[in-house]
Amino acid sequence: MRHIISLLMENEAGALSRVAGLFSARGYNIESLTVAPTEDASLSRMTIVTSGSDAIIEQITKQLNKLVDVVSVMDLSEGEHIERELMLVKLRAEGDARDELKRMTDIFRGRILDVTDHTYTIELTGSRVKLDSFIDAIGRDLILETVRTGASGIGRGNRILSL
């Protein structure tokens, strides 16, 4: 099962490699990992998308908690949460296709950030599924380049990850 795990850790050199090293050393999957400092610059917030049996996910959260630099861990997928990913995609946009691509971008609530004679660069935010369906809708032939951030997640309502 796919899980989205959020964690707060000390914003120190090497902290990221401790997490990444843990996943590779123990053979856990990482689908994506995002990290950036929080409003408190001494802390970093990380979102990890992973998958595994319940037993493996339990070990992953325990092992993460065991890292001395990790302040707190939450498996967002255990409750209500919001998940967003940002994608930048550069498309071949020529002739009649230009209008159609613009229309698709609007439907998916994306924004065109850069336009040339031959290309559009589009920004799109949403769940992984939404970004995937955009790519399917456009068709891979027109795609020149994509960059995705991986998911960032946050709990709904009172589910708050803090010190």
Place this chain on the structure above:
Amino acid sequence: MEMTGAEITIRCLQEEGVEFLFGYPGGAVLHIYDALFQQDKVKHILVRHEQAAVHAADGYARSSDKVGVALVTSGPGLTNAVTGIATAYMDSIPMVVISGQVPTYAIGEDAFQEVDAVGITRPCVKHNFLVKDVKDIASTIKKAFYLAKSGRPGPVLVDIPKDVSAHKTEFVYPATVNIRSYHPQGRGDSQQIRQAAQLLLEAKRPMIYAGGGVVLSGAAAQLTDLVRLLGFPCTNTLMGLGGYPANDKQYVGMLGMHGTYEANMSMQHCDVLVAIGARFDDRVIGNVEHFAQVPRKIIHIDIDPSSIAKRVKVDVPIVGDLKLVLDELLSVLRSSRQKPDAGEMSAWWSQIEEWRGIGGGLHYRNSTEIIKPQFVIETLHKLTGGDAFVTSDVGQHQMWAAQYYKFNHPRRWINSGGLGTMGFGLPAAMGVQLKHPGETVACVTGEGSIQMNIQELSTCKQYHLPIKVLSLNNGYLGMVRQWQEFFHGNRFSESYMDALPDFVKVAEAYGHIGIRIDKPCDVEPAIIEALSRKNDLVFMDFRTDPTENVFPMVPGGKGLSEVVLSEDL
């Protein structure tokens, strides 16, 4: 007063009450060695290889309840130390390793003797630090000691660049540590403890499985009280030996791959199992699926949540320090009016006695022609009254030492269980002997293992360490040979130790006494002689039966009841 980073480093060790610093100098730690030279509170022990420095610090820690401390230089000094660090990590030994690093301005430039110490050691330390500012040295070392010994213990590395050890600042040793991201659990959850008590009282076929955590937490007395109060059988893991007295009738012996038949069968067929500071290692329960075939309720007490439910499903998890948890469990049990069912208990014990009969306990066929390794250990046990500190290397001799030296007290059996590091025994014995001058320290080793750190005989000479080395010389990497005999059609690929040195001469060359023993009748006199030489290191080269195998044996990947009892069966 302003002090250099090097002076501060040594002052911190003094503040922590460090008696011995095991180390080896080099460019990146020259300032620290200079500061060491100008004081006499911390005694430095100059080993002959950095791996040995770490094992010695480790032996010191295992035989006491203190943190072992080692000091190595950058680059090769650090890489040599890694095996020792990983050994301590796997067995949860409290240790602080200080390493020199190239100056901060040279880091990342492939400088002379530069390695990424923090990167290389990351997977085998509890935590590590690179100190970039002299102002951080004191607080970092304070944290390192606290992390090493609190919670689940482990090694902590502090990497100090050369320029940082030369810079100056005011010395202030923090009185307390607070790490906001680190809060090891102390007491266990009371409700879970009550639930555990209830399960234990209702058990029909209970089993107590106690591991290294008992030794680490200093909870041997509580464990003994628990076992006696309940009247249950108790087994120890290889790491837990001495946690429960081996001479007690409720003790069923070590369990696992080379455990007794009765311990493994009780483990397999119990209906309530309580795991106390033990981590269901693959050498202990063998095949997980086979183990899970028998339904049983499992109570697991451990300070590290990640040890719980890692390999087997657990019904009552209790996270906390064993000493505190067992104290509470004992008081719940004592205040309960219910007692374990006497009828069920006596039926269970007759079953266990029956297994004891089938397994025949531990046994071997002694000989008057050729020295049986088990006989050497039994004789050592007899002559030391079971009270020696015994360190060991890795292989068959380790298993025989574990099986035939009956440990009645914790911290007397010093071995590398988790990593299984050949070369551990002699340097570990140095740390033990330094901590316990005047006590008998025996190092049980093999002709293969001893050669992995034999240079330490020189360190032993320098510091007058009268260790008794018992080398069970079977001419083979015996444990490898045994597996090749059982599982690889007797193809003894590279397991014969050709061109062995004359160990008596080697011992003598290092300034010690060497004795070669070929006949069974000479075993006892040799050990008596060695023990009587209170001030000398004596190296005993026992020529043992090269074909002897370790039994019982649960072959790798098999279930606990699929045990091979002996060659004759």
